[in-house]
Amino acid sequence: MNQQREKFSSRLGFILISAGCAIGLGNVWKFPYVTGKYGGAAFVLIYILFLVLLGIPILVTELSVGRASQRSVAMSMDVLEQKGTKWHYFKYFAMAGNYLLMMFYTTVAGWMLYYFIQMASGGFGGLDQDGVANIFGSMLENPALMAGFMIEVVLIGFGICSRGLQKGVEKITKVMMVLLLLLMVVLAVRSAVLEGGEEGLRFYLTPDFSALKENGILEVLFAALGQAFFTLSIGMGAIAIFGSYIDRSRSLTGEAVFITLLDTSVALMSGLIIFPACFAYGINPGAGPSLIFITLPNVFNAMPGGRLWGSLFFLFMCFAALSTVIAVFQNIISFGTDLTNASRKKVVFINLVAIILLSLPCVLGFNLLSGIQPLGAGSTVLDFEDFIVSNNILPLGSVVYVLFCSMKMGWGWDNFMAEANSGKGLRFPKSIRFYIQWILPLVVLFVFVMGYKSLFFS
Template sequence: MEQKRERFSSRLGFILISAGCAIGLGNVWKFPYITGQYGGAAFVLIYIAFLILMGIPILVAELSVGRGSQRSIARAMDVLEPKGTKWHWYKYLGMAGNYILMMFYTTVAGWMLYYFFKTAAGGFDGLDAEGIGAAFNTMLGRPGLMTGFMVVVVLICFAICAQGLQAGVEKITKVMMLMLLLLMIVLAVRSALLEGGEAGLEFYLKPNFGALKEYGLLEVLFAALGQAFFTLSIGIGAIAIFGSYIDKSRSLTGEAILITILDTFVAFMAGMIIFPACFAYGVNPGQGPSLIFVTLPNVFNNMPGGRLWGSLFFLFMCFASFSTVIAVFQNIISFATDLTNASRKKVIIINVIAIILLSMPCVLGYNLWSGFQPFGPDTAVLDLEDFIVSQNILPLGSLIFVLFCSWKMGWGWDNFLAEANAGKGLKFPNCLRIYIKWVLPLIVLFIFVMGYYSKFFAA
């Protein structure tokens, strides 16, 4: 007998959890450093334009498939597709995307947790920039340490999911997200008040379009396009599941816009924390991935009360990464409960073991398996896993959602529009049909092809 579908207890819960799924390391880790690399405010404006043009329509499509089917993507297209079509084959790509994402995300979330405890305990006190860099490399060289923190992340997040949708996922994520937003505001104010931080605010908030020529307009456009696309976690059904947990009282365009605004606010505030601090202490904000783990601990070391501010920063990073892990774990649980009659407890026990084992290649990729460098020197297993998800499954999955919602041989435009516009609130415009059916798929295909070009052929 089919189980009754769980429901969120409030609209706020839905918005915060859906945003929590989208809000993650892409916002607070990748967004600031690529903004730094591509010239600051001008890049941010282009990024926001692409969010509106691409991110919101795909988000509405994915939420509509979830709410229309009342299933996770393990069964959503089986329910909605025309008889005899094969859209349901997408389930294997979507489910794989969720699992591969967790194969490296749990490890990086473990790094955040380790850095929170290490900073709070004064582990970076008295170290210079070279010493802090060495501390990060020491952590990467200790598979037992990284495994321990990865396992703690997996156990905490599955324990929250085990409490159920309302009592666990919604209740805990709401608190976590509200604390994350509060921490961001406190840290941003502290950073803005640093002596010398004004130059960082100007770099971040005052557009310098001359910087676009310096980096090459096409490269900047592609970087902004990619970041806008990947920041919302669209394409693997991670958002669709939350559509399946809401009723039809609100139309989905307004909800998608709120999720996007919250996601963008967190990314923007991360920059408000990082850029004034970098400029105040003479640090290059475009240093890439090492910005969080090497550069910022050095900044906090030089800041009055640095241990407190550093601890709060990594606590906020833990909340950002945990919110995504919890959301994806909820999705993974829903796959099994939609496909089988297995109990939630049994599904969680099996997946705790599976995720820990699947996460081990990422952990070992920095030490015992460091000889495996899939994309050349200084790359590891994590880079391969991230490439599979970010450059392949996310764009191809998004393409499938868009085509499924706009083509007659799929769910179709009329069905999609009726679902998206059911309830009170902002309606999805019918006049966008041609754009959704033809233009948006071409943009997504362009991202997919350019991802390969920049990875393997660009100089």
């Protein structure tokens, strides 16, 4: 248990990989259609407000616990908690969150890989919206095809992680993140100059608060909160692990701000890619998950050079998905090594098999198990797994981190402040202890409860 812990080779590596964990399908698959559904710019403002008021402070608490303990969430609270307290039981809740996230995330990442291959090989050429919808429907109805691409994603992710932190995770993710950011800029510029795209920019960038009333303000708040937690991956130790791999030369508030800025920039830029394109070709931007898989291939078909632009778009989606898969797999591997002291290769092999088996219900939920509709008519296993993670584990886990860092019976405010403010950079303000300990958890819990109310009693 006392073996030397591997470290990142550079600060840039830490920021890009932590942002890579946060940057994923939440930014580029979920954010645009949720924004479209809840009225565009007004929703974006609420989402950014939640990131500043809730996301950044929670990110600092999670990074602090990781860096102070030099452990994954499997052992971090065991190391830091007061004797006789039971905070360490949180590890099971957090570990369940990481596995649950990968149970559906690997399937959707597999869709991105399949779509990249289809787009690059000309599989969508000449198809109208119904034709593209048939390809998506055929994929969902084919469990062997979906399982194959899901397994490919799992093999790629664990293959990279098996090479270690610096030689695998850091080296590959750095390249992917730089390419992802470059692709986004190119695609955003291309979309912004489309004829008829101005209306999409207006919808995305000009707040219309009447849209909040139409959807119900509490439902919009719940959606924005869920999106903020999902996009930052906070509350289940997926970010804390990267805190355990850095030294104390930089304060953690500045690092948290950098990670949030990168994450938010990608989410906002994905809107700049998608909304002008939707409006230019007369498509509903609130079309739900099908926006990416049915609507956009059709948009690319209508564009000059669409096959190239579509291929670049789905390559960027693959990078976004894989950056999160690699980061969460690294956390899962660290659970195993911290808890058992087994070799990295043994832990990788066991988890590779486990994740493939655990991901099968999501794959089969669209075909053989489609009769199982856990959240009501039309819902799938994926919807249920996403709901448990995004709307339960991430917000409730975040409350645990905040209380652990602010309460005397936890790790304690003074210990947290000393860790967060160790090193150069932006300081975490002492004056907001009351807000952190009382207001922030109550806000999260209130919106959490109201979200359940709107889901089951609206």
